[in-house]
Amino acid sequence: MTAALVSLRSVSKTYRRQRQTIGALHDVSLEVECGEFVRLSGPSGSGKTTLLNLVAGLDRPDHGEIFVAGIDVARLSVSRASKYRAEQVGMVFQSYNLIPQLTALENVLLPMIALRRADQRRARELLDLVGLADRSAHNPAQLSGGEQQRVAIARALANDPALVLADEPTGNLDDQSAQRVMGVLTSAVRERGRTLLLVTHERGMRTAERSLELRGGVLLSASG
């Protein structure tokens, strides 16, 4: 039994939109252990991205506690949350979120710059790992969707984080590209023994060690 890297206790989150209160998460409790690969699925609007954002410190819960690697994420200031992400978390977004005016290599270097240890050799190794060694000088606009997402994966691994959070990384890709991206992501994370929390609405993904399902902000099932 390994120690829990991620721990959510009775986490709730609501949003107010045009005088309406929308419940995103209701009393969610969850533990993810070190090196675990957890798949979080559910229909659109079920609270998957909200949960990921809370774990990443990009948002704050209304109630409950979130601990990652012993850090009380819910109570971090904006700048401390940035430091936490730089040191502990790698993020892969559905829409890649690459900086368009930077090359693939420069995009991979960004998280390293946050920790003031930009290493071009390591960035090139990561691009090689995701099969894009020859595209390092290309801007995102010169890459396909699948290639952009692989650059995003290399960027997420730049600081060798303990936790990788992937928010529907294949949501914008065709099947062939999606398979390749998932292959790259899972193998890269597993090779390094890192923890992966993957949000997806695809039920067919079988590579996860544990699958969770969210519906209407409530964590319904947990299967190994």
Add this chain to the structure above:
Amino acid sequence: MIWTKLTFGGFGRRLVEAIAAAIIIAATSAVVAASLMVVEGARNTLARAIRQDRPDIVQVKSRFNRALFETPRSGNLPPLTVPVYEPLIDPVGLQKAAADHQVVERQSLFRNVVTGNSFLNVYIFGVDPDAERQVSSFSLARGRFLRREDRAVTVLDQASARALGVDIGGSFPVRKADGTDLNLTVVGILDGVELRGAPPRSAETPSLTPDSTFVSSGAFVNMATSEEIFGRNSLTDAFVVASSVSEVRDLVAKLQETFRLEPGVFVTERFSQYQRKVGDFVLTFALFSVISIATVLFAGSFASSLLNDIYAGRRQQYATLIALGLSPTIAIAPAAAFGLAIGVTAVLVGGMAAAAFVPRPFAMPSLMADLGPTVPTMDWVVAGSMVAIAIAAVFVGLVPTVFRLVRQPIAMSLPEVNP
């Protein structure tokens, strides 16, 4: 390279808005700089006027003697003494009226000096060496200036010294009131004299500025020597330096009361003229400040709005940088650097345009008649104000974006938020 790209790259069509904002800031800077240059020029003119006018000084002078000097046509006639002003001012009464204010006494008289077969008209000024130098300026070419304890020594201007044929250490005779001669020894030669309240030039004398209608030359002696020559201690003219400008009105009233029964003594002040100049400056300042403020408000808000649009368009990028672990300060730094680059470049262009095209000297006849021509001046105050305005415009444009990034969850600024 990454930071250059993050700061200046990837604007696309927003670059047009950035250029528009830069043009507006440049035009605003030009107008504001021109206005501030006029205000600064007026301020300099006022400062110069204060230095020259010395509103804190009140002049007390006797009636000017218009009698013609009779030039002796042969060496047998005795030298004549003609006053420049009549010596009507009682020094004790003046000192009493001046109370705690400083009195600068003067005996301004005129005498011809006969040496051998020649004679020379010379103005002789009895002055207090220390006090006089606070109101007049003397440029010493050689030797030293007068001292209070001196006896029978003089400081001459170059022109008079040359005409008398004397130099430092030399002497020349001056006939005293009792008919005997007093030899004055030259201890200093002046190459410049700016005598405050100099009397009108009434006779042909050697002069440092020959075209001037006022006396610009003479032999300066201390008051003790002057009293010995002329045999009296009454003054021809004097200055009273007020402790502060605000006390001038009361001082003038007191002096006028003291010399009320002496119709040959006049009290004049420059305080009223100074106040008119201050009034002119305030009007100039107000007018051009209103122009500056209105321009800054209208154009500045427009430029800020354009910058705000640019920053809002980049907010997702700044949020992404923060999401990747960069601190908010570092993530927003490219935005601030971009805005400052736009603002400072525009200010430089606007400032140079203003400096090149603003008319000089600049004068508004009715408004600044008393100030005279004002030379618009570009100095650190103007440059600093312009840079401050540009920084303010950039700051105002940046604030909403920074506020949203820092005060709201970063997740709200990332693309495709789907809770």
